[in-house]
Amino acid sequence: MFNYFNKQEASSLGPVVGKIANQEIRANQLLRRGSKWAGGYGTPSDGDDTNKGSQPVRVHTKNAKSLIIYWSRSGSTELLASKLADKLDADIYEVRLQNPYPANYQKTLARANRERETGNPPAVVKDMWSLSQYDTVYFGFQTWAMTLSQPMQGFLKAYGQEFTDKKLAPFETEGGYGQGDSISVFKQLIKEAGGKNNTYTKPLVVDGNKVDQADHRVSAWLKQVN
Numbered sequence: 001m002f003n004y005f006n007k008q009e010a011s012s013l014g015p016v017v018g019k020i021a022n023q024e025i026r027a028n029q030l031l032r033r034g035s036k037w038a039g040g041y042g043t044p045s046d047g048d049d050t051n052k053g054s055q056p057v058r059v060h061t062k063n064a065k066s067l068i069i070y071w072s073r074s075g076s077t078e079l080l081a082s083k084l085a086d087k088l089d090a091d092i093y094e095v096r097l098q099n100p101y102p103a104n105y106q107k108t109l110a111r112a113n114r115e116r117e118t119g120n121p122p123a124v125v126k127d128m129w130s131l132s133q134y135d136t137v138y139f140g141f142q143t144w145a146m147t148l149s150q151p152m153q154g155f156l157k158a159y160g161q162e163f164t165d166k167k168l169a170p171f172e173t174e175g176g177y178g179q180g181d182s183i184s185v186f187k188q189l190i191k192e193a194g195g196k197n198n199t200y201t202k203p204l205v206v207d208g209n210k211v212d213q214a215d216h217r218v219s220a221w222l223k224q225v226n
């Protein structure tokens with residue numbers, strides 16, 4: 001579906017690749033197939049955690065028993081979240097940061113490295129609603145430096161204690177090097193924050209370049225979650 005794009009096009013946000021709660025998703029990493037940036041390396045964003053010109057995704061209904069929570073810088077995890085949302089009757093909460101990462105990949109990397117080394121993940125916007133109605137929570141994040149991305153670490157530090165007595169289903173995108181220790185860090189941060197008695201499903205891990213081809217894997221994974 002996506003052919004090779006020249007450098008200028010590849011560094012823009014790229015075409016609309018999907019929708020979540022009626023908002024357009026641009027995931028420019030999908031343009032990279034066959035290019036020297038394949039594998040997710042160097043993916044730019046729009047400098048506002050993929051949200052420039054749009055609102056953070058918020059779907060909150062009275063009766064939903066499932067919730068999808070995700071954060072996405074360059075759109076791949078958001079696209080994966082949209083594939084779950086299409087198949088589930090779930091509410092959706094997109095994590096936002098008080099201070100979004102810059103569009104530039106190298107600057108993002110430098111900031112993320114600093115945050116990781118000092119153990120200070122970014123502060124999230126604190127507008128999460130009560131989670132008592134949900135039995136299952138799907139968590140979408142990405143591998144950064146072979147561990148759990150700093151934004152999801154920031155979210156779990158702020159909200160991890162809210163996740164008690166739930167089934168937790170992590171889904172993740174990565175740039176070709178795999179998930180590293182992200183899942184054990186995910187579980188550990190929830191525990192440290194005070195979240196208890198949770199059950200964890202097998203994670204779904206998808207290459208961020210190939211999320212557009214992941215429909216069958218998403219369906220198979222959802223079957224074993226539910």
Ligand SMILES: Cc1cc2nc3c(=O)[nH]c(=O)nc-3n(C[C@H](O)[C@H](O)[C@H](O)COP(=O)(O)O)c2cc1C
Binds near residue numbers: 039112
């Ligand atoms: C700061 C940073 C560090 C990354 N570190 C890794 C890594 O260690 N291993 C890997 O496979 N991909 C790594 N990636 C690639 C991302 O995991 C991949 O592009 C992911 O699909 C991005 O998700 P998003 O589009 O939802 O932001 C890194 C990306 C960034 C921005």
